[in-house]
Amino acid sequence: MVMRISGMSSGMDIDKIVSDLMKAERLPKTKLKQKRDLYSLEMNLYREVNTKMAAFRDAMNELRYSSKMTGMKATSSSTDVTAAVNQVTGASSHSIQVDQLADYARLEGSGGVGALSLQGTANVDGTTITQGVNDRLSIKLDNTTKIITIPANTYSADDLRTEIQKQVDSAFGSNRLNVQLDASNQISFEPAAATNGFKPQVTLYDIPNSAMSALGFTGNQSYRLNLTNSLSDLTSQNKLTNPLVPSSGTLTFGNGTTVDYDANSTLQSIMDSVNRSAAGVTMSYDSLNDKFTITSKQTGAAQTVDVSDSGGLLAGIGLPASASVSGKDATGKLDGADFSVSSNVYSKDGIAYTLNKVTASAVTVNIASDPDSIVNNVKKFVTAYNEMMELVNTRLSETKSNKYAPLTDEEKDAMNDDDIALWENKVKTGLLSNSSILRDAKNSLRSLLSKQVDGITDQFNSLADIGLTTQAFTGAYVAKDQGKIELNEEKLRSALAANPEAVNQLLTNDVGVDSQEGIFVGMYNRANSIIGDLVKKAGRVNGIDSDRTTAIGKSIYDLDTKMLEMENRLSKKEDNYYRQFTIMEQAIAKSNASISWLSGQTG
Missing domain, CATH: 2.60.40 (Immunoglobulin-like)
Known part of the structure; x- marks a missing residue:
């Protein structure tokens, strides 16, 4: 940086002159900064839509499964067994008795495996x-x-x-x-x-x-067993109540999976290796009871913990050196017929029974019609869809004004916060009015509203057949309400009474064929696809502006790079101005000195 001399000889305000000159020089950079700010505002608007689209997708994720739209409910006479209807079925009553719950294969070690002490070995007197x-x-x-x-x-x-x-x-x-x-x-x-x-x-x-x-x-x-100490350290500190000679060894599991260890291994690293392996078991330590357990990852009689140890590890931590234990199946009677299942959920004829406890007597489960559940879920869809569509409509219908450009730092300094907010709202208005992503998203989702789903009776193969239609024109055009939907609840309830299975299929069919895809499934898939497009365009919500993997982020990054290069050039230009004025000041100072000398000579 050049030495900057004020105008002592010339009497000129050099700092002011250079500052004014640089204002003109900085105009191109200011334009770039304003362009960058526009990109940033556009990015934020897309991310706002992304947030609303994600909320709509999440709502669809809750509703797109057949089990959510059966129109039936299950009530149980005891919390020992609870039930849910996972496909459309008729009203019925069932009796279920649970004799045994499904359980994991579990190999438990003895408690008190670690010696509780934190003892020094030095005579500290003196x-x-x-x-x-x-x-x-x-x-x-x-x-x-x-x-x-x-x-x-x-x-x-x-x-x-x-x-x-x-x-x-x-x-x-x-x-x-x-x-x-x-x-x-x-x-x-x-x-x-x-x-x-x-x-x-x-x-x-x-x-x-x-x-x-x-x-x-x-x-x-440590006082208690420290899982991060090596086996050799645990032995030297006498931290294990059972003898352990720290040496190499191998744990071999029933399916042939092996886990090696040596004196430098820690109990934590050995457990991590077992849990990451293909052994199908989890090895854990219970610090409260000070014991180790090896458990199968799934329940059922077919699950086993079959392990042997070629070294002394298992014996040292209170487990048998070789053992094989099996899990248990859940057993009982449903409507008098025996059942056996590997988990504590037993599904039969569209009803999923969750077995919570062994029952002292039979539990009664009643299945009854519940149209309110579907009506409420459809209302959730209508609300989520309309809220999302209102934002999309608003952004597409806004008119951009060329009167408003992003404020410069100097302009912001001269305004209060409220005025700045009002101005910036004007700037961002209309930035997405020509967005092809939003236009395509709107058309894509709206097309599903009139889709006829194949494979369903013609009487109930479209949303209109069950009371879901676009809102009627009221005589006044309101841009934000275009394409919104409304529900005729009476018509939906009539459809549910006439053919609940058809309504379920219309909304939740997911058989891998586009023409047979249920409306809610299609809404979820398309919302997911739209979110992907929005992320490619403007990045994820709360992501950085200059994310070069996104279209707008790449533009912002390029502008940031240009502005940095331009700032370097401007800095050099400013130094050059000061250098020129310094030369001028020095010349004037020299001239003034000469005049002063001559004046002194002539008296």
Whole structure:
């Protein structure tokens, strides 16, 4: 950057002159900035439509399934068994008895697998704590980590215990973590038990200036079993109640899947490997009961946990070295006929029974007509469709005014917030009036309103047949209401009474053939496709403006790049102006000096 000299010799306000010159120079960049702002406003308008379209799609996702539009409801005499109608069926009554629930194959280990202690190994009598050398301890109690500082001193064992207890109480509060001293002058930490008797985890972490070594502790040493410690560390710290010789081994599951481990493996890494594998089981640790469990991922008698261990891992964590257990099927009687099913949902004749408990006696499930459910769901469709269509209509019908351009920073500085908001609203009005995406979206969705679905009786194969039509013209053209729909509830109820299955198929058919696709299924699919087009055009809601994977984002990115390049050129141009004025000032100063000298010579 050039040295900038004010007009001391010329008397000119050089900063003002250069600023005025640069205003003219910056006009092209200002135009680019305004163009970028227009793109940004357009992007936000598209994203607004995207939000409304997503809400419509989500509503369709709730309504496009056959089970949502059966017009039937199930009531149960007990919460032990609940039921839902998943296809159109007649009114009926059923009796169901549950003798056994389906269950996972589960191999449970013994409790108390971890030794509860956080014990140091050093005789701390006469320990010297030096500031900045070994005066800090990082302690994590439950989910709270604190660093305590031990004042520098040479301590007796009891004085050191007392000082650490003081610092611990200050960090975590009294009676949360007790610092103890045994007959060998070794420090230990004992957490206080919760009301349920559970003692929380306590872990020491290695940090700069750590006092752990002086106190006889190692990094990541903990009170309870620490799943992130290596098998060799757990063994050296005596953290397992069962003997474990840390060495390599392999867990082999019934389907041939294997998981290898060695002395450097951690219990967490072994569990993660098992859970990611194709073994079809989940290995977990219950910290409350301090035990390990291996469980099948699905229920049913066909599911098994079949595992063997070539090393000592399973025995060390309280599980048998070799075992095979099976799951259970749900069993019972439906209307006097035995059933057996691998899950706790049993479906029969369009009714899904959810088995929650073994029943002491038979539970009665009644199936009855429920036209209100379909009527209410259709009303949800009408509301969601009309709200979405109103926004699309509004954006397409707005007229753009060329009188309003995005405000410059200087213009905003001269206006209040309300006036700025009004102006910017004028600027964005009409930006989407020629949008082919919105026009195609509107036409695509409206075409479904008049579609006749093949494969259904002609009496009920279109929305008009069940009381859904576009709103009648009222004599006054209102752009935002064009294409909205309205429901003749009486006609819908009549259709449901006459042929509920046809109504269900009209709305929810999903057989993979376009001509037979139900209206709600088609609405969902097209809304999903429109959202994809909107994302390609303007990006996702809350995405960045300069997303080059989108059409508008690419334009914004290109403009940002041009403005950056232009700003570099403008900076050089400004420096050049100052350089020229500096030369002028220096020349005037030199001339003034010469005149002053001559005047002095002539007296």
